[in-house]
Amino acid sequence: MARPYDVVEIERKWQDRWRDEGTYNVDNDDPRERFYALCMYPYPSGKAHQGHVRNYTFGDLVVRYQTMLGKAVLSPLGFDSFGLPAENAAIKDGSHPRTYTEARIHELKTSIQRLGAVHDWRREVRSHDPEYIKYSQLIFLRFLENDLAYRAEAPVNWCPGCGTVLANEQVHADGTCDRSGDLVERKNLEQWFFRITKYADELLQDIDTLEWPERVKTMQRNWIGRSEGVEFDLVFADNDALALRVFTTRPDTGFGVTYAVVAPEHPLLDVLTLPEHDEAVRELVERAGSASEVERSSSSESGIGLEKRGAFTGSYVINPFNQQKVPVFVADYVLGTYGTGAIMAVPGEDERDYAFAQAYGLPIIRTVERPADFEGGSYNGDGPHINSDFLDGLQITEAKREATTFLEANAAGIAKVNFRLRDWLVSRQRFWGCPIPIIYCDNCGIVPVPIEDLPVLAPDDVTMTSTGQSPLATHEGFRNVTCPKCGGKGKREADTMDTFTDSSWYFLRFADPFTPGVPFDPKEVAKWMPVDQYIGGIEHAILHLLYARFYMKALVDIGLAPGLPREPFKRLFTQGMIRMGGSKMSKSKGNLIAPEMYFDTVGADSLRLFHLFLGPPADDSDWTEQSDELIDGCARFLDRLYRLAMLEEVNFHDTFDAEDLAVVRSVHRTIVRVTEGLDRWSYNTSVAALMELLNTTSKWARSEGGAHQATLDDAVDTMLKLLAPMAPHMPAELWEIRHGVSSSLHAQSWPVADEAMLVNETVVMAVQINGKVRARLDVDPEISEDDAARAAQDSPEIQRALEGATVQRVIARPPRLVNIIS
């Protein structure tokens, strides 16, 4: 494609200028209204891919648009630079993860700048910078002081592929690793945890205050998984000094309990198991324990209704509701980590209990009356209680209340709220992460590294392995230290922190990376927080976005961030994915279409426009064979604008006539349409509106009658301004050509439409007879209902069409249409 200007050169010129002049640097004491625009900081994987392009195109649009609206816009960027790929690459080719990572950062940063995205690079944060490590560690120690970090042994998810443990959030439902796809194994290990569950209720409640996509909010609510119920005792039948503690959300079904179940990990299992059942129980426990999560949770392809495996322990407990003896089973469908690890089983009203009861021939008692036409096993709908003594006739809500009161009086019961959310396991047996600043001393136990000794940095001469042990564990020089407390021998913690800890506070550092000696000065940060617009991928709906919310609340509570809002991200936008052939575009699938290729040819402006124009920003889009043609179409649009602005083939006339007025009206209507599009994340329609205006304007200016010069100039200038946030380079160049080097397009104010120009003298009103359009009339836009109805019936076409018919009803909706029913 022959272009009317040198795309690559112009884009480079403006990118250099924005960077070198710090055009988008912004100071914390800027007097303008503030706006904090943030794209999720990327893992530096090398040159940008189309997903990055989409993300940063949207982000940059917000930055430039808000700037033109007169605000001081904070637009920082950094790199989530710790993580496994760098370490794995290092293991493979013998380089140091830092060397590898910094090379990738350079590539990605270059790509982002070549896209024309602008940032205040003075605020750049990289997770692996010693300064950032220092404060990540400081936060860890403050968490420890405030009982938000603790060490415990727990069954953990261990990924053999990554050679490390993972948080629950990083394991898929099918038991595979979020990163490597390997089957995750369960191991009992001593690990560090963050007490995110302390904030479970607040994290849940505050979701309501967020302007986030409903989808993401729902996902977080489900993940936190609050459920209200009762915890109570089932006393052993042959020893009333012992009891099995169970949790239920359906105390109202207590009369339907026909057995109890404990998890294979349950501490009382040994006590419960009688000798003659020992073998069966042990077999069950072994299978559940050694089996990966995937085997344990997917023994049938149909999900629910799967084979419930269990064994009778030989013991019985007493149902406090009716004093009946019921058998205690151990089964793998009860989880040791939820509730009390034991349940009362009610097959009549719980489908899992029903399936188990069926398989093991256990009795089923209905305690809620089923609708007459109900088919199937368990029934969990509402209805009057039956077979339930004092609960008979009550609906679920009331029966629950009564049953809870009963259990509180008779079975050591207590109303309780349980959460699905678990504490956040942050230990990672890897090298390329932030070292956990802890020393283990034979005398003193767990000793925090003194603040003045931070940061704890990993040494460079470490052999990378993925054997399941931290690479740092074998480095004697790093490991062996004197205990800061007693001076005795100590060993450093060899694990590093989950990299999600780094991304949980970087947005605070961005707001103030300038104050020495602290991670950030809350007073400075308060000038920007919360983030006004956060933009990123839906894949972080739970992980990052939940962790960051937790950090925010915790940092405020422990005094590191006093006076700051308790929620970090006020508004969130999740952009759609770019798919290819139906699946996600990714390096591993080898279907990447490198943006660099487009920067070198059609230019960043065209690629940006393509991403904006492709479809609704929130929707997934496909990269197809047609994409290159669409990108060319965007380039063509830019070129046409360029030629018009350079007055190629344009004719002029002197007086301002009706056609000029029509163009002025189009310009103002376009201002409204583009602005509305930007405000409601409908970028595709904003672009379309601009294309339409260009079509109108070109035709008019190139017609024989020609254009009124001032009108054309204004139309072109307005188009350049409206286009500036979307495709920032060429319009900036044109503006400079037209207005001189001292005037900058991006420093212009966003155009405001003149209300008077938004109304036409006449509009076309459709006249229907029985819903069919029979005439179109030019009417005053302010026409009244009566006048509209009269005008419609007076029009010759309508009179002709109505000949011989009786008008039964006239519906007038001025000034759009009149419908005559005959």
Place this chain on the structure above:
RNA sequence: GGGGGCGUAGCCCAAUUGGCAGAGGCAAGGCGCUUAAACCGCCUCCAGUGAGGGUUCGAGUCCCUCCGCCCCUACCA
């Protein structure tokens, strides 16, 4: 199994509170420009909105049923 989303022209997509189905782009075809082609300019073609039913003067839009595709989630008692 549960939750959410989407089906409009050959393709990507528009369409205020229900109010004339088409804004924009791509592709295709034609004409002009050109020695020719590309580029460029102008013009044209194309659907009745996945299927069926309902509400309404009027439904792409609201309600019900069905079909197709996509995403999330999944033994949490």
